[in-house]
Amino acid sequence: MPRFSKSALDATAALRALFDATPLQRNDHLSARYGAEIWLKREDLAPVRSYKLRGAFNAMRKMRAANPAQSHFVCASAGNHAQGVAYACRHFGVQGTIFMPVTTPQQKIDKTRTFGGDAIEIVLTGDYFDQTLAASQRFCSEVGAHFLSPFDDADVIEGQASVAVEILDQLGRAPDLVILPVGGGGLAAGVTGYLREAAPGVDFRFVEPLGGASFAAALAAGAPVTLKKVNSFVDGAAVARVGALPFSRLAWVRPEQVLLAPEDRICITMLEMLNVEGIVLEPAGALSVDVLPELAGEIAGKTVVCVTSGGNFDFERLPEVKERAQRYAGLKKYFILRMPQRPGALREFLAMLGPDDDIARFEYLKKSARNFGSVLIGIETKSAANFARLAAELDAAGFSYRDITDDEALAEFLV
Known part of the structure; x- marks a missing residue:
């Protein structure tokens, strides 16, 4: 068995100590609309309502195995990664210091604190994420802690690959197409890394928000580049620069496999999934479903898996989402x-x-x-x-x- 497949299987088995596999659900509404078998991999139903727990858990697990004395972990995040790290810290009984921008909504701060409990300390610093990240890395060096990157880390990527392991196990066969959201690239690198070894016939599409297309820019340049401006609405995927390690594992992707989703159109998808299906998705979590109309001519009669990557949606944003959706329509x-x-x-x-x-x-x-x-x-x-x-x-x-x-x-x- 190839090395990456073996490590992804090991990571998946270890995760079962934390939570059961997230559901893979056939969606009748979308399947009927597109004349295809549309399945949703419901990462929005993970314990922290996103897949980020997988990578954080796996990286922490492997670091603890290699260096049992390491009991202090640090991250910088304003969202799902922070919650995943907090949850993993409490599980392993280690100390976590989580840096968040001063502008982070109180709801996200409270949820992170709930998941981590006494195991974590939250430090609010910086008006912008780059300032927060720099502060966290300085602190990490000063105290000798281990920094947990949200995506630019081999063990994090390996943990995210567990999504693909579960898809094959639950479907019982390989799908024709898997649609993945892309932010920093950790999820995409992990899922494609496993499926290209275990089910090489699977095709892929990658979706970025129009205002944060760092992966598409990297493919065009042949290397990661930093976007001059990023629209932060899709906060779970609006990344100015795709991770170097994920990109090195995704360099085989053809530019035409990457689709860009306008932020306001994503709002229409979020509202439809909420009103028709009762599924709460954050903007990044709706990316894979949002591009289905663009693929309608290609997917008829095929089995398609959309990874709904997160459901951490603050309902105080609902009026803004409705406003954006109406304007786009x-x-x-x-x-x-x-x-x-x-x-x-x-x-x-x-x-x-x-x-x-x-x-x-x-x-x-x-x-x-x-x-x-x-x-x-x-x-x-x-x-x-x-x-x-x-x-x-x-x-x-x-x-x-x-x-x-x-x-x-x-x-x-x-x-």
Whole structure:
């Protein structure tokens, strides 16, 4: 048996002391839609609601075996990796110091503390993750602790490979296609490393958020590169630079195998999975499902496994997710309307709205203008075609307006 396959099997067996295999579930809704066998590997149902526990546990297990005296572990994370490390520290009865940015939501801090209990200390430092990471690595060197990388570590990658071991065991055969989210690359490197040895006929697709496509950039450059700007909405996968070790194991991937998911479109997928299937996915956890429409022509009649990598979703973000989804679907738009300052002008505008149109936002931006006043107006509707009709009526009536829905700078400031 190849060495990586053997180590992945060993890691999987060791994990059973911590939790049972996460479910592999056939999804009837998606299978019917695409005429395929769509299976979801539910990493969102792991004890910390993500696959990150696997890699953290395996790396800690192997370090403890090699050096029993090592009893202090350090990581830097604002999310799932922190929770995985905390859980593993409590399991092994070792000390953990977890560095998190000062801006980390309290919910994530509380969950990390719950999983780690007395075994961990949380240090809040840095406004940005790079500052937090630097502080954690300095501390690690000073106290002689072991730093646990979220993805750039051979033992972490080996632990993530247990996802693939379970898929083959649970399905009882090799799937035709596995769709994987990519952030730092640890999950993708582990799953593909095992399946390419154990089931070489399996095909792969990799999904990154459009605003954090560091893997695609690395493939184009032939080596990891640092993105100048990252959209942090998909916080579980928005990584500025793919890991060096994961990339070295994924260099065989063809650029056309990597798909990019727009952040706002992911919101539509999250809402659909929640409302139709009752499945709570975080943005990164929805990536593999989000690209199914793009693959519809390729997957008919095939067996497809989507790895839903995490379900740590803060429901306080639900209004933002709904807003983004509506805007992407063309069901909500924002305008700056130049309203004539005369009696009846507002009534005239309101009469142009159809029965399915609803005003979600109305705010005068200039109240002192003598002849015209600028109004910020947000409109929701049930069909995107309704906006074309409204625009035609506004034009015919001579109203001056500007659609700022896709103007990132203006929308961020005004909306």
